[in-house]
Amino acid sequence: MRATLIYGRGDVRVEEVPDPVLVEPGDAIVRVTRACVCGSDLHRYRGMEPTTEGLRIGHEFMGVIEDTGADVRSVKRGDVVLVPFLWCDNTCDFCRDGLHGSCRNGGRWAMNGLDGGQGEAARVPQADGTLVKVPVGADDPLVPSIMALSDVLPTGHHAAITANVGKGSTVAVIGDGAVGLSAVLSAARLGAERIILLGRHQARTDLGRRFGATDVIPERGEEATAAVRDLTNGDGAPYVLECVGNAPAFETALTIVRDGGTISRVGVPQYAEARLDFDVFMRNITITGGVAPARRYIPELLAEVLDGTITPGDMFDLTVDLNDVAEGFRAMNDREALKALVRP
């Protein structure tokens, strides 16, 4: 089959790789009908050292079950399934605690011999735990919104949930990428009253307003801090959702958060250390968040996609064939596209 490999900075190729086969009795083989390029894929696209072998890539996908191992009970050949960006058993103590990213029998795609999502098919371990059957066809108009549930919407939701956003909250969201816009949508869904979106790409911030942002701040750095404080009685926002993952974004989060407030990080950190100094201590700032347990949130969010309450698929503004996946990376990296769907 064909699959995407990344060989280094800016070097994404589609090549022939072995077809997946069932290995464990809990496995399923999924023929991929849609995949996405993720903002976190771009971290490697921008900074990865060249390799001669190439690495499989992609962790957001959906498809049709082609085959199942002897132990699989919840899905069967022909079912349309959504695949969360981490696989998990959904039964261990960590999963029961809602911490699927720490599943005792789970892991990440495109690592340790597993397929990535950006290919024609994938072996899915722990199929009963991982996969979510969706009650629509593989080409249904709802597919883009369903695809957003693989990673970005649950990730934005995780930011809002771990920060404890609720009815009447004042929230600042850093970043107008797909995760930032998902955080806006999630905060609005949870009843936030004021949602301040920090972003400078008007097409994206306009979508952010449709998703519920009440204020948009295009400034960066100290000017952004001043603007947020102007909107919040000089105090900053009690809830800050950091949806970028680089060091300047985290520093902005520290300067716009209210004393006693919470910063939830859901952008994969591109730094090893960050400021946790006397100032952060005296202001009683809480740092939370982390990798989202998408599998935990999908049923609740899927129900609202299916009934039309939320339309996170509005974030997809480019669709490429698998053979053109490199163009999807390029367009997202150049900020021509917000989020790309890939069609094998």
Added chain:
Amino acid sequence: MRATLIYGRGDVRVEEVPDPVLVEPGDAIVRVTRACVCGSDLHRYRGMEPTTEGLRIGHEFMGVIEDTGADVRSVKRGDVVLVPFLWCDNTCDFCRDGLHGSCRNGGRWAMNGLDGGQGEAARVPQADGTLVKVPVGADDPLVPSIMALSDVLPTGHHAAITANVGKGSTVAVIGDGAVGLSAVLSAARLGAERIILLGRHQARTDLGRRFGATDVIPERGEEATAAVRDLTNGDGAPYVLECVGNAPAFETALTIVRDGGTISRVGVPQYAEARLDFDVFMRNITITGGVAPARRYIPELLAEVLDGTITPGDMFDLTVDLNDVAEGFRAMNDREALKALVRP
């Protein structure tokens, strides 16, 4: 009057300074009957650059009201009062939220012309908000336990509260200083079932056991991590109370906390940056804590001191006269004393 000044590393002196006088109508003058040396005072004792002028020092004290400004209503001449380690109005929005360290009209002792606690008297701003009247004499046997409410017990309590320790919790406490032992006592008080104390001074860890520690780990670094994990099914502790404040203690906290767990920092950080990397992110670790709102916690804790439920005064193992305060610093710095009372 006499007061303590610090001139640099290891250089603590008692000198004549001006007597405090009422400045604002909300002020009170307190004649100090007891003060303490705090572990955070030792940070300067160990590392402060020499000065020619000396800095006032001390932030834990109690005493007798000598005079009050025209607006003071809650205390009067002759009352015995406990003084929290931060002063505050106890009425602003931050105080009402329980965040007295961010009081809009509060601040720290021994700064900006204010007296420190280690002297014969002090001007107390915002006396109605700051001071807590205690219903015992200035030489009552309960005085040491009351003095522990000025800072260390509320600080340990803050660690347990912000980490959300509750009935049945498994808690690890890093540090066997007065704050660490206070965190043990607080966790026990809140119903923690297992309290693992990391400390290597047996007299202190023995007191920790009396306060509620169920396990003591004298190892440090990787060996401490292995020992905590041995006690916790290999997973680490869901609640880690970091009561030291240096970089190795924070790193230990990161390695002994369970995925999805919380580290509460109440040791004043002696570092500017700390690890908040991909590992911390993937494990969904929350970092919380900060400076304690002692004023908020004192009424509840004082009631239990007065009725004998808790005896945090057991931590004091040295009493020095004010003229000998330098000996209190030395003994604590050399770990001969756990916590020193100062008698002006």
